[in-house]
Amino acid sequence: MMGPSVPFYLAISGCLFGIGALGVLLRRSPLIVLLSLEIMLNGSNLALVTFSRHFGTVDGQVFAISVMAVAAAEVCVGLGLIVAIARKKLTLDVDLFSELRG
Amino acid sequence: MIASVGNVLVWMVWVGAATACLASGIAVVTLTNPFFSALGLIGNLSSLAVLYLLASAEFVAAAQVLVYAGAVMVMFLFVIAYLGGRADAPWAGGSKLFRIAAVVTGGALLAETLVALLWKSSRLSHSAAVGPTFGSPAEIGRSFLTDHLLAFEVTSIVLLVAAIGGVVLGIQPSPEEETTA
Known part of the structure; x- marks a missing residue:
């Protein structure tokens, strides 16, 4: 493998996951929460691709593509929810969405 | 000699892409205008595609640019444009205690992930050889x-x-x- 070895890629992957997790925990706008979720998914995707390269099998890349499809599905539903909430004239703030609370 | 020049080139591209990746990730999380956050995520996804290319995952890199940076982000930008000023996401709100707890939790998660990924990582120094x-x-x-x-x-x-x-x-x-x- 030319250039950096596997641990360098893994460090970037871990940092991306942590940045995304901080975004999900700290921000209150559902749009930014969704964007941060995408960063977390991509951090895990990078680890999958790296290990796929390390072991010389394409299984990890197949898994990464499946993760991409699931992320697209999640964005589809998430953005639909955000638009539905905005149409009801509610404030876009995840802390205020408590209607489902038992 | 040629191999070492190639190695240095790959290192340079890798460092550039990794820096861009982390910087745009931080920008996504910190910016208050969701439009700029979405643009930051496009940069993040593109630089990740470069990292995928360096890890010889050509198809995943292409799919990343086409599906993610293309289709998914266009959907995001449409929704942000539809919401207009209501989409703005100021940092205000939330109790101070909650925010400190969130930072501690995020930091612990980050440290745990790094330790789990890099523990005894010398075992990972020799990757398998792959064909073209x-x-x-x-x-x-x-x-x-x-x-x-x-x-x-x-x-x-x-x-x-x-x-x-x-x-x-x-x-x-x-x-x-x-x-x-």
């Missing part, structure tokens, strides 16, 4: 249609269900339903 067709669309397609056929089919069902869900969420409620709600 590694990560090509043909190889990935063959893997999808033989070993991972079930995952392939289930993914299609997941996408169908999500599309139906998006349509259901987007249905405009009729006026009489609106008044009873």
Whole structure:
């Protein structure tokens, strides 16, 4: 493998996951929460691709593509929810969405 | 000699892409205008595609740019444009205690992930040799249609269900339903 070895890629992957997790925990706008979720998914995707390269099998890349499809599905539903909430004239703030609370 | 020059070049591209990746990730999380956050995520996804290319995952890199940085982000930008000023996401709000707890939790998660990934990482210093067709669309397609056929089919069902869900969420409620709600 030319250039950096596997641990360098893994460090970037871990940092991306942590940045995304901080975004999900700290921000209150559902749009930014969704964007941060995408960063977390991509951090895990990078680890999958790296290990796929390390072991010389394409299984990890197949898994990464499946993760991409699931992320697209999640964005589809998430953005639909955000638009539905905005149409009801509610404030876009995840802390205020408590209607489902038992 | 030629190999070492190539190595230095790969290192330079890798460092550039990794820096861009982390910087744009931090920008996504910190900026208050969601439009700029979405643009930051496009930069993040593109620089990740460069990292995928360096890890000889050509097809995943192409899919990343086409599907993610293309289609998904266009959908994001449409929704942000539709919401207009209401989409702005100031940092205000939330109790101080909650925010400190969130930072501690995020930091602990980050440290845990790094330790788990890098613990005894010297075992990972020698990667397997791969041929020139590694990560090509043909190889990935063959893997999808033989070993991972079930995952392939289930993914299609997941996408169908999500599309139906998006349509259901987007249905405009009729006026009489609106008044009873």
